[in-house]
Amino acid sequence: MNRNLLRAAFCALSFAAACAASAADTPAATMPLALARAVTTQAIGLVESKGMYPLRQEDYAQAKQRLLAIVDGKAQDVDRLDLYARLNGLLATLDTDKHSFVMPPVAPGQSGGAAPAGPHVPMFQLVATTRGTVLRFVPPPITTSAPEAMSAYVQGVYDEAVAFSGIRAACALVVDLSEQTGGNGWPPLIAMYPLFGDANKARWVERDGNAIAVVHRGYLESKAGHDAPGHVNPFVPFATGPLAVLVGASTASAGEMLLVALMGEARVRTFGQTSAGMSTANMTYTLPDGALFVLTQARSALVDGPVFRGGIAPMQPAPKGEPVEASLRTAAEWAAASSPRCTSR
Secondary structure, three states, X not given: OOOHHHHOOOEEOOHXXXXXXXXXXXXXXXXXXXXXXXXXXXXXXXXXXXXXXXXXXXXXXXXXXXXXXXXXXXXXXXXXXXXXXXHHHHHOOEOOOOOOEEEOOOOOOOOOOOOOOOOOOOOEEEEEOOOOEEEEXXXXXXXXXXXXXXXXXXXXXXXXXXXXXXXXXXXXXXXXXXOOOOEEOHHHHHHOHHHOOOOOOEEEEOOOOOEEEOOXXXXXXXXXXXXXXXXXXXXXXXXXXXXXXEEOOOOOOHHHHHHHHHHXXXXXXXXXXXXXXXXXXXEEEEOOOOOEEXXXXXXXXXXXXXXXXXXXXXXXXXXXXXXXXXXXXXXHHHHHHHOHHHHOO
């Protein structure tokens, strides 16, 4: 993995997206033995050259032996779902928080899963606090890496901001990640580029310890200019000062990528629930039969800190089960009380 990862679509798909491809979507119940061998060989090669290391080497060796047994010394076609199950069994032994998986190929005429439902709340809202008015931004999920869709996402954020008349009244900002349940983290990161600085501490850590910066401010800014030329970025007024981030129990995958990137800014305080626990960097490969092989290649961390494992606890946790709106009030009150722009009004 190298800086090309920053230019590629970050394919950190949620389990919900993976489960959308069912047995009914596969083009055939079996595949030719030669094809199954090619799938197996490529998958093992990717795991051993790029994937995270196994949690226990003996478990990996057993899963690999079980996978190879389906294609070695056989003369008949291979059951497709059995092969995928064994591939997933191999991936389950890796240090990935079970965030690596196989997605079956989609049959002609079928969609690759239901379209995302979108946010349950508008992207922009105003929240009244005892110290002033706070802007709430809820970046919706996006589950595609198509360039035109990514550009449309960034444009959509800016267009909705223009249509929302209250942004100038806000003296502080809460970024609400409760709707970020997985998908592609890059479009919201690009849209929010003014919130990030060159000293950002977020890192991806590869299996051998090599650390890669998540945030490159110049790259994000140039991408925003390319994706939404001539648009005014609504986050410029909040480029300095305290920044609140709201986390939900379903904040996962790409949502946790955004969470760690925001935590890389020293001015951020996080609120809400512990995140879902899939804070890894994934890349997606197409196997010879058309299946998608989603492989974890790095874990998230902050500079000089350990890699994140499992859910990421907020700095100011809410009571378990507290509704998002209640946690939002706490986050907004902190943002307003901490912001010089609010206290000076």
